[in-house]
Amino acid sequence: MRNKRKGPLGQATWAIHGDHPPGVPGDPVIPPEIRSSTFMGGGPDGSPVVYGRYGNAPTVEALGRKLALMEGTESAIALSSGMAAISLSILALVAQGDHVVSSRWLYGATHAFLTRELPRRGVESTLVDPLDPRSWKAALRRETRLLYLEMPANPTLRMVDPRPIVALGQEMGIPVVMDATFGALANFRPVRWGVDVVVHSATKYLGGHSDLVAGVVAGSQGLVNEVEALLHLYGPALDPHAAWLLDRGLRTLEVRVERQCRTALSLARWFKGHPAVAQVLYPGLPDHPDHHLAQELLEMGGGGMLGVVLKGGGKAADAFVEALGLAALAPSLGGVETLVSLPRLTSHRGLSPRDRQEQGIDEGFVRVSIGLEDEADLRNDFAQALAVLDGAS
Numbered sequence: 001m002r003n004k005r006k007g008p009l010g011q012a013t014w015a016i017h018g019d020h021p022p023g024v025p026g027d028p029v030i031p032p033e034i035r036s037s038t039f040m041g042g043g044p045d046g047s048p049v050v051y052g053r054y055g056n057a058p059t060v061e062a063l064g065r066k067l068a069l070m071e072g073t074e075s076a077i078a079l080s081s082g083m084a085a086i087s088l089s090i091l092a093l094v095a096q097g098d099h100v101v102s103s104r105w106l107y108g109a110t111h112a113f114l115t116r117e118l119p120r121r122g123v124e125s126t127l128v129d130p131l132d133p134r135s136w137k138a139a140l141r142r143e144t145r146l147l148y149l150e151m152p153a154n155p156t157l158r159m160v161d162p163r164p165i166v167a168l169g170q171e172m173g174i175p176v177v178m179d180a181t182f183g184a185l186a187n188f189r190p191v192r193w194g195v196d197v198v199v200h201s202a203t204k205y206l207g208g209h210s211d212l213v214a215g216v217v218a219g220s221q222g223l224v225n226e227v228e229a230l231l232h233l234y235g236p237a238l239d240p241h242a243a244w245l246l247d248r249g250l251r252t253l254e255v256r257v258e259r260q261c262r263t264a265l266s267l268a269r270w271f272k273g274h275p276a277v278a279q280v281l282y283p284g285l286p287d288h289p290d291h292h293l294a295q296e297l298l299e300m301g302g303g304g305m306l307g308v309v310l311k312g313g314g315k316a317a318d319a320f321v322e323a324l325g326l327a328a329l330a331p332s333l334g335g336v337e338t339l340v341s342l343p344r345l346t347s348h349r350g351l352s353p354r355d356r357q358e359q360g361i362d363e364g365f366v367r368v369s370i371g372l373e374d375e376a377d378l379r380n381d382f383a384q385a386l387a388v389l390d391g392a393s
């Protein structure tokens with residue numbers, strides 16, 4: 001059949017159609033979920049071995065192709081969690097005796113993987129100040145095999161210009177791996193800035209409905225093959241049902257992120273004008289330290305995450321989240337429902353108050369993941385919770 005589609009297509013179109021050929025009458029409009037754990041083949045005719053743990057079952061493999069088209073990489077693979085994507089993509093690039101240079105701003109489990117788990121396997125990591133390009137260069141060793149970066153950072157939403165780091169990687173022949181979970185794929189496209197390997201926790205914006213745990217590694221075919229080889233051994237394959245749900249989530253990614261950016265900007269401005277609020281961290285506001293970089297790098301707006309620092313410190317933050325009626329207190333982010341969390345009790349509880357302060361995380365810091373509710377309802381909920389603080393002080 002003649003393929004009537006002319007590529008290349010836009011990201012929102014890839015998100016909906018992937019590389020499925022146009023159908024014929026009687027075809028399902030939505031690709032069915034294929035649950036089978038194993039598939040006929042592996043015979044003397046040379047037919048391939050298709051098996052759930054290999055990551056090549058049809059529902060999971062089609063998702064990988066869609067993600068590569070959306071991310072703009074040669075290949076991609078979906079795995080059973082963001083940490084599976086992060087750990088396997090790093091393990092694919094290092095062996096005993098090798099060395100990693102990474103930004104200090106890291107998701108907690110990634111930090112533990114680099115500083116506790118890899119050393120047990122004879123791989124050292126040096127964590128650097130990501131904003132100082134010289135610190136990356138100074139940390140390089142002959143054994144350095146990858147540069148690792150996470151951006152925008154959790155929970156301060158600080159941004160790093162990837163260009164000098166990418167230039168250094170290219171000069172030295174070392175790939176740059178970026179955790180772009182907070183960029184939500186639709187809002188930030190790391191490969192446009194030369195990043196070699198993109199990893200996501202698809203649990204967040206890509207799935208978008210807080211109903212699955214998944215991860216993505218996107219990069220060259222060679223890198224994805226290496227990750228696949230490790231998948232055979234370690235086994236964090238994505239279940240077909242989670243793959244099907246993730247595929248469905250991707251179809252609405254762009255409109256979700258667009259709306260989240262709009263509501264977040266409006267609420268960031270509103271929080272800023274409230275007397276109980278000491279500071280609002282949002283890349284879409286002119287007073288964010290990386291506002292100009294955000295304007296250059298982010299494609300839809302400042303994103304759906306906000307940091308709200310309350311004047312009353314930890315006590316006020318606790319009272320605020322307890323008083324909320326609509327926004328729910330829960331870890332994770334990027335879903336259709338608005339969630340709040342307290343970094344001092346969750347993602348950054350392992351640090352002393354002083355170390356947190358150094359990272360810009362005040363005791364009164366409330367992280368907000370903006371959902372898709374009516375903006376006025378969210379504003380009313382936040383307003384009544386802040387009013388409780390007024391009464392308490």
Ligand SMILES: *Cc1c(COP(=O)(O)O)cnc(C)c1O
Pocket residue numbers: 081082083084107150154179181182200201202203204213214215
């Ligand atoms: C949640 C998260 C992860 C880990 O993802 P899981 O899907 O929970 O394994 C990694 N990096 C960032 C930035 C995250 O927010």
